Amino acid sequence: MNVAKPKTRIQERNRRTILEAALEVFSSQGFRGATLDEIAATAGLSKPNLLYYFASKEAIHVTLLTGLMDTWLDPLRALNGDGDPRQEILAYVRRKLEMSRDYPRESRLFANEILRGAPHIDAVLQGELKALVDEKARMIEAWSQRGLISPVHARHLIFSIWALTQHYADFDTQVRAVLGPDEPDPFPEAERYLEMLFSRLLGPGD
Amino acid sequence: MNVAKPKTRIQERNRRTILEAALEVFSSQGFRGATLDEIAATAGLSKPNLLYYFASKEAIHVTLLTGLMDTWLDPLRALNGDGDPRQEILAYVRRKLEMSRDYPRESRLFANEILRGAPHIDAVLQGELKALVDEKARMIEAWSQRGLISPVHARHLIFSIWALTQHYADFDTQVRAVLGPDEPDPFPEAERYLEMLFSRLLGPGD
DNA sequence: GCAAAGTTTGACCATTTGGTCAGTCAAACG
DNA sequence: CGTTTGACTGACCAAATGGTCAAACTTTGC
Numbered sequence: 345m346n347v348a349k350p351k352t353r354i355q356e357r358n359r360r361t362i363l364e365a366a367l368e369v370f371s372s373q374g375f376r377g378a379t380l381d382e383i384a385a386t387a388g389l390s391k392p393n394l395l396y397y398f399a400s401k402e403a404i405h406v407t408l409l410t411g412l413m414d415t416w417l418d419p420l421r422a423l424n425g426d427g428d429p430r431q432e433i434l435a436y437v438r439r440k441l442e443m444s445r446d447y448p449r450e451s452r453l454f455a456n457e458i459l460r461g462a463p464h465i466d467a468v469l470q471g472e473l474k475a476l477v478d479e480k481a482r483m484i485e486a487w488s489q490r491g492l493i494s495p496v497h498a499r500h501l502i503f504s505i506w507a508l509t510q511h512y513a514d515f516d517t518q519v520r521a522v523l524g525p526d527e528p529d530p531f532p533e534a535e536r537y538l539e540m541l542f543s544r545l546l547g548p549g550d
Numbered sequence: 551m552n553v554a555k556p557k558t559r560i561q562e563r564n565r566r567t568i569l570e571a572a573l574e575v576f577s578s579q580g581f582r583g584a585t586l587d588e589i590a591a592t593a594g595l596s597k598p599n600l601l602y603y604f605a606s607k608e609a610i611h612v613t614l615l616t617g618l619m620d621t622w623l624d625p626l627r628a629l630n631g632d633g634d635p636r637q638e639i640l641a642y643v644r645r646k647l648e649m650s651r652d653y654p655r656e657s658r659l660f661a662n663e664i665l666r667g668a669p670h671i672d673a674v675l676q677g678e679l680k681a682l683v684d685e686k687a688r689m690i691e692a693w694s695q696r697g698l699i700s701p702v703h704a705r706h707l708i709f710s711i712w713a714l715t716q717h718y719a720d721f722d723t724q725v726r727a728v729l730g731p732d733e734p735d736p737f738p739e740a741e742r743y744l745e746m747l748f749s750r751l752l753g754p755g756d
Numbered sequence: 757g758c759a760a761a762g763t764t765t766g767a768c769c770a771t772t773t774g775g776t777c778a779g780t781c782a783a784a785c786g
Numbered sequence: 787c788g789t790t791t792g793a794c795t796g797a798c799c800a801a802a803t804g805g806t807c808a809a810a811c812t813t814t815g816c
Contacts, residue, residue: 354783354793372666376583380774392776393794401774452665455720459658459665460578462723469727477728494750500743503725507717508710514661517668519709521675522683537706544700544750560763560813586804598806599764607804763812772803782793 359397361387363411366404371449374456375405406464409457412450413468419443420502423480429487430546437505437538444513445531451513477502494547501545508538565603567593569617572610577655580662581611612670615663618656619674625649626708629686635693636752643711643744650719651737657719683708700753707751714744 365387369378380401384391398404419439423432444451462469481498488495512519512534519530527533571593575584586607590597604610625645629638650657668675687704694701718725718740725736733739 352792358793374580374582374662374666376580377666379772381772390795391774392796395775396793455661455665456580458721458724459661460580460583462727466723466727469724470730473724474728474730496746497739497743499729500740503717503721503728503740504714504743504747507713507721511709511713515664515709515713517672518664518675518679521668521672522680522709523705524676524680533703534706534709537703537710540702541710541747541751544753545747547750558762558813564763585802587802596765597804598766601805602763758816759814760816761812761814763810765808765810767807769806770804773801774799775801776799777797778795780793780795782791784791785789786787 355397358389358393362389362394362397362404363408366408367449367453370405370408371452371456375460402464408453409465410468412454413465413472416443416450416454417473417476420476420480423483425483425486429484429492430543433484433493433501433505433546434539434542437509437542438535440505440509441512441531441535441538444509444511448513448516451510455510455514494545496545505542508541561603564595564599568595568600568603568610569614572614573655573659576611576614577658577662581666608670614659615671616674618660619671619678622649622656622660623679623682626682626686629689631689631692635690635698636749639690639699639707639711639752640745640748643715643748644741646711646715647718647737647741647744650715650717654719654722657716661716661720700751702751711748714747 362383366378366383368386369383373382378401380391380394383404384394387394394404398407419436422439423436457463457465477499481502484493484496484498484501487493488498512530516530520528523530568589572584572589574592575589579588584607586597586600589610590600593600600610604613625642628645629642663669663671683705687708690699690702690704690707693699694704718736722736726734729736
């Protein structure tokens, strides 16, 4: 049968291998587009062996998604109410953009799931995510009211950070097609542009 | 066999019906997730009947995508070099946001395709789309150099408009989950927020 | 009113795919 | 060692799915 949590070295290693392969395949093909055969081939394991470690294709997907959610929200969690508002928000933007650059597969996996209406993580969105955003939004509103940043709608500010940074991972193909082959790495320019955008949005800094 | 262009009333009507149903299914399930059976059921036709009008599942998808590309780029085409720069850009943002609100399925269909690496429309992105963006970017740079708007990286400005507006269609599930049931329609607030964001980005207006 | 052209479908097919299972092989442990 | 536990696989299955086709039914134009 399958195993809920890794116990032996072999289980530890193979579960990792499978999840890595599944991330590769799910993020580029979507849930239904991905096949167990392809994941197995990518992982270098046999299909029945996959199903020895995970109960089903869906179980792999859910494990991947829930595991991802945690690290994905870390940058937002790090937003510190006691820090300098502008620097905190700009640092958040920078960290999110780095994640788009360094973990584009994770971003696409997530985008795929939301596009489908988030069938596997709707509860997380309405629970954990909403609670976290509520908390941070209050923090931003407090900054705004104390005049430390220009007045903004805090939740839409957060949406705009998500949209702008994830765009460079999720729509990478389009970005590169438009920029053309002369500009092979969009990220340095994206960082400058986003820093400028949010600087102007948040008002004069010093 | 199949038919390249509608000739009779029946063909006209049925091709429309099929494309409408296919848009519904493809945009919510992705290409591989969609099945001909489901498209047929949604269209109220039999599966062989679908394949009388379109050569294959892929043909339906490609027809939908290429047909979409045109209307999708209309707002950008409308960006007028002779108009008032701020008003032109803000109107473009508004128009794109309206499209996210009124045609979310089209936006998701497009997002799905780009996420997969744009296998069906890569040529369009590198050709038509790039050329259009190049042209409009030059226009924006000219505005910028004449001091009519603050200095911005024109291509990333366009990316940011796409990202921010499409986010409200593609990530609708997440947006609504975070805002909660009290705020059932995110769009009015989104419009105010985006207008403020781009106003501040583009510099003092009057 | 009827032949030709266009439209629709039930039955069918080959392939793909998620998943099972009996049994083999490898490792750990006393 | 030998046995128990864990890791692995070839062969297989049922369901789903994209697509075909001959035949039946409708519409159109004369």
